[in-house]
Amino acid sequence: MTAEQWLTRIFADQAPRRFGSGWVSGVLGIVLGLLSVVAVLCLHFPQWLTLPELRGRYPLPLVRSAIDIAILCTLVLAALSMLLRRRKALGLAGLAMAAIALALGAGGVAIPQAPASAVYVGLDWFVLGTLTTAALFVPLERAFALRREQGPFRRGWLTDTSYFFMSHALVQLMSLLVLIPATQLGQALAIAPVQAGIQMLPLAVQFLAIVLVADLAQYAVHRAFHAVPLLWRFHRVHHSVTQMDWIAGSRLHLVDVVVTRGLVLLPIVMLGFDQVAVYAYLAFVSVHAVFIHANFAPRKVWLERWIAMPRFHHWHHAIEPEARDRNFAVHLPMIDRWFGTEHMPEDRWPSGYGIEGLEVPEGYARQMVWPFTR
Ligand SMILES: [Zn+2]
Ligand SMILES: [Zn+2]
Numbered sequence: 001m002t003a004e005q006w007l008t009r010i011f012a013d014q015a016p017r018r019f020g021s022g023w024v025s026g027v028l029g030i031v032l033g034l035l036s037v038v039a040v041l042c043l044h045f046p047q048w049l050t051l052p053e054l055r056g057r058y059p060l061p062l063v064r065s066a067i068d069i070a071i072l073c074t075l076v077l078a079a080l081s082m083l084l085r086r087r088k089a090l091g092l093a094g095l096a097m098a099a100i101a102l103a104l105g106a107g108g109v110a111i112p113q114a115p116a117s118a119v120y121v122g123l124d125w126f127v128l129g130t131l132t133t134a135a136l137f138v139p140l141e142r143a144f145a146l147r148r149e150q151g152p153f154r155r156g157w158l159t160d161t162s163y164f165f166m167s168h169a170l171v172q173l174m175s176l177l178v179l180i181p182a183t184q185l186g187q188a189l190a191i192a193p194v195q196a197g198i199q200m201l202p203l204a205v206q207f208l209a210i211v212l213v214a215d216l217a218q219y220a221v222h223r224a225f226h227a228v229p230l231l232w233r234f235h236r237v238h239h240s241v242t243q244m245d246w247i248a249g250s251r252l253h254l255v256d257v258v259v260t261r262g263l264v265l266l267p268i269v270m271l272g273f274d275q276v277a278v279y280a281y282l283a284f285v286s287v288h289a290v291f292i293h294a295n296f297a298p299r300k301v302w303l304e305r306w307i308a309m310p311r312f313h314h315w316h317h318a319i320e321p322e323a324r325d326r327n328f329a330v331h332l333p334m335i336d337r338w339f340g341t342e343h344m345p346e347d348r349w350p351s352g353y354g355i356e357g358l359e360v361p362e363g364y365a366r367q368m369v370w371p372f373t374r
Contacts (some may be wrong), residue, residue: 033097
């Protein structure tokens with residue numbers, strides 16, 4: 001039995017999962033408990049487990065209280081689940097998490113005065129990313145689900161959660177492989193008068209211009225990843241998801257991420273946009289890229305002509321052969337209209353996702369190695 005099957009048997013047992021069955025409280029307790037343990041570890045080893053950019057900026061008294069409250073909530077949720085549910089596995093797992101967090105010192109851990117480490121992982125970034133993304137998308141998917149029967153513990157959920165974890169934890173590697181090369185090359189290639197002209201534009205206009213420039217670059221790179229067989233070996237990992245939800249979009253091979261992000265960032269740096277507009281764009285793309293994968297069917301669809309909605313990108317992942325190599329844009333469907341690659345059948349969603357006959361190994365590590373194998 002794989003780790004995913006084992007965990008799925010705990011999380012998605014056969015008992016009812018409706019509100020009041022102790023399932024929601026049980027799962028929430030485990031997630032909150034796990035994040036509490038990670039947060040307490042960050043207090044113990046900030047030099048290795050937190051981002052240097054964020055480390056000095058946290059309002060510590062608030063963080064400590066937040067950790068203690070999270071542990072308390074974990075205990076309450078776990079107890080509630082054990083009260084409501086005949087099977088106690090979810091509640092017990094939540095209790096165990098809370099016990100570990102308490103044993104490690106909870107919010108009261110004294111922060112060591114250790115020198116900064118040259119190598120670090122971004123576990124604080126992971127905790128913040130999980131809290132904000134889940135708070136946004138879990139209620140959205142529960143209230144307006146496209147495929148109601150799917151549930152969060154669908155096939156591949158642990159693999160995709162690992163991708164989500166790694167993309168946050170490996171933020172130093174991203175900075176070394178993407179941010180620094182793209183920034184240095186972009187500044188070397190920059191044309192001063194063009195940069196000066198762009199700097200004069202209002203920030204809102206700069207933001208819209210970045211969205212357009214970034215999505216044009218992304219369109220070109222994404223299309224190349226589909227057309228060039230060597231690149232497709234890496235990108236088909238992203239297309240191996242067979243059920244779509246907010247976490248499915250995390251499944252991207254490291255080579256795919258590094259090449260795409262680097263080449264999207266390059267023209268943004270070259271054109272010399274204001275930092276505020278660039279940060280606004282980075283916040284926007286991190287939410288929008290998750291949003292277009294969500295198991296979410298919005299009612300009002302007039303917007304989908306102008307901005308990519310889940311239906312647009314779901315067709316990019318569709319199993320239907322007529323949707324192959326369509327809808328490459330991430331933000332602006334008009335780019336696909338300009339280049340004749342749009343596929344948006346009236347009011348229809350794909351019947352399924354993935355690629356017919358594609359056999360992908362499960363798990364993050366196996367999928368990292370997979371493109372390099374025969
Ligand atoms: Zn693709
Ligand atoms: Zn996608």
